[in-house]
Amino acid sequence: MSGSILVIGATGSIGGAIASHLPTDGFEVTLSGRSAEKLNILSIDGAEQKIVADLSTEEGRQALVASSPELDGVVFAAGVAPLAPVRYLKEVDLEACFQLNACMPLLLVRDLLKAKKINKGASIVFLSSVSASKGAVGYAAYSGSKAALEASARCLAVELAPKGIRVNCIAPGMVESDMSDGFAENASADALEAHAKAYPLGVGRPQDVVGAVSFLLSDASRWITGVTLPVDGGFTI
């Protein structure tokens, strides 16, 4: 496999695992994250470039697009998950969640296409979540943002097919990560244990997601577009 891949959210648990793995499959990676500190300490053989970009700002988005090389693939693994029952959902959290999880992938694809940075035949992979298709207390904002992302991905898949550009989502279940640690901090031990029991293959690790991402980036999946692939240890069976 070969090609130049931009990994957005490379400073996160899942994005970091993806970025570390892709060079071993023959891809060249450009890493992006919000935190300069975390990005600087990432040491990944085969990483061509690092771009610090806070995607809550327009300047951040523009900087990312301007600094990106020409791409054969994009992995969008940035995300936020505010957890609150709807009676206490903060408007600012709801907006930030939709902005980063659902709007930003579209705006970035738009800007990268306009800047002619996405090559013909490229593959775009968005990190969605099992939450997009399953109701859970406290997840209204996050689930809604991921369902919106999946719906948008299907439209992009149709729209960009004439250029041979494929657009797919991966929907992980609970993966041990900074994000799930945030969930654990808000949940009682009983609730966590009950949730973990809903995974026939147990709770996942960030490495458990990378193979599916690499497959969707590769030519092995050249006839697959517009799908959401669950990678969830059987949670949604």
Next chain:
Amino acid sequence: MSLTQFIEDFEEAVEDVEAGTLNGATNYRQLEPWDSLAVLTVIAMLDADYGVRLKADDLKSCETLEALYALVQTKVSS
């Protein structure tokens, strides 16, 4: 912020507790409606109404509403 107001906010968050039945000495973790949803809801209420982020473990570290109120106060002022 007052203890009385805090208790009202707590009662409102947990629901299923009759308003006015709790006081500072109440051991909230022994209340019948104290379950995982109540934990999540109280954490979200404290964030939305008090600007304080507590963890489930913090809620376990206190017993009475008075003690929880004192913990919240330390976070508000810090």
